[in-house]
Amino acid sequence: MLDTLVFDTQKPGPTLLVFGGVHGNEKCGTHAIARTVIELRSGIFGLKRGKLIMVPICNPEAYKRDIRYVETNLNRVIKKHPKILRYEHGLANELVTLIDSCDVLLDLHSYSSGRRPFLFLDNDTQEQKDFAAALNIPYWVTGWNEMYENEKDLLQGDTTTYAFSKGKMALLIECGLHEDPQSAIIGYKSLRATLAYHDMAEPFEKARGEPPTITRMKAMLVKTREGKFLKDWQHLDPVTKGMPILRYDDGMIYQSPVDGVILLPGKKARIGEEWVYFGVEGQ
Ligand SMILES: [Zn+2]
Structure with missing residues (x-):
């Protein structure tokens, strides 16, 4: 339990x-x-x-x-x-x-x-x-x-x-x-x-009320074989379409499918899992 x-x-x-x-x-x-x-x-x-x-x-x-x-x-x-x-x-x-x-x-x-x-x-x-x-x-x-x-x-x-x-x-x-x-x-x-x-307790701090930056997920890459990111990508790093993102061990390069941002690059992703996502700003 x-x-x-x-x-x-x-x-x-x-x-x-x-x-x-x-x-x-x-x-x-x-x-x-x-x-x-x-x-x-x-x-x-x-x-x-x-x-x-x-x-x-x-x-x-x-x-x-x-x-x-x-x-x-x-x-x-x-x-x-x-x-x-x-x-x-x-x-x-x-x-x-x-x-x-x-x-x-x-x-x-x-x-x-x-x-x-x-x-x-x-x-x-x-x-x-x-x-x-x-x-x-x-x-x-x-x-x-x-x-x-x-x-x-x-x-x-x-x-x-x-x-x-x-x-x-x-x-x-x-x-x-x-x-x-x-x-x-x-x-x-x-x-x-x-x-x-939800009115269950007093606020700890006031809501800032600033509008958020919204990113819409557009693509995801599932890890089908071994490879490495070409740089130490961080979540929300900007990317342009065609930018090299990672290299498979067989030499093939995977390029960004979007003009936008990289999302949740998973350095420890296992085969069959989501490796990295891509999004664009705006709703
Ligand atoms: Zn989690």
Whole structure:
């Protein structure tokens, strides 16, 4: 059973569910949740209404080994698995039961290249946009679902897609670099801003109200064979169409398919996984 922390005010209001450590090497959500628990228990801040459910480590075995996942990417198999064929399928079963019981999901992640926190905005309804705007995250990435619809062989099953399918509000925040202590602070502030937006607690800081920079995902490269990036690409680095991005070990060069930006270059991607994405600015 996953360790789950529940704070129930017993007053009518939304149920907010917060995930940390869906990927075992991404510790910012775990730290953000730990700080929240300590502060709630110490009375540093309190909940006004509703119920807060937090899972600080969604993939305990991967967390212990400081790896992304053990057998399969947990954030691609979020659904009910009648048969548990992989370690992560059992975790997914627990997580979907929790998602089914919540109104709002906040999923806290970190990434490997770059320093700018961003959030994934999909199913960009006005309700979702208003929620996202309350989080003070300067960069938004959209277009994830449309892109994956063209990549049928890749598993989609991420936490927010599942939550949307059940009529919940949900945001996934990429809080910053895995190793950067600032990522945990961004995670904590996002959690507090979510509580404030849903009127479950007083705000920790005021919303800045600055419009975000929005990038629409346009293309993704799946790693089919070994190769190396031609430079130390960072998330949101600008690229032009035809710019050499990486070289396969057989000598073939892969070029940028867009005039835009590079997204989430995965230096440690394994064969069969997403290696790098490309996007363009604007909605
Ligand atoms: Zn992640």
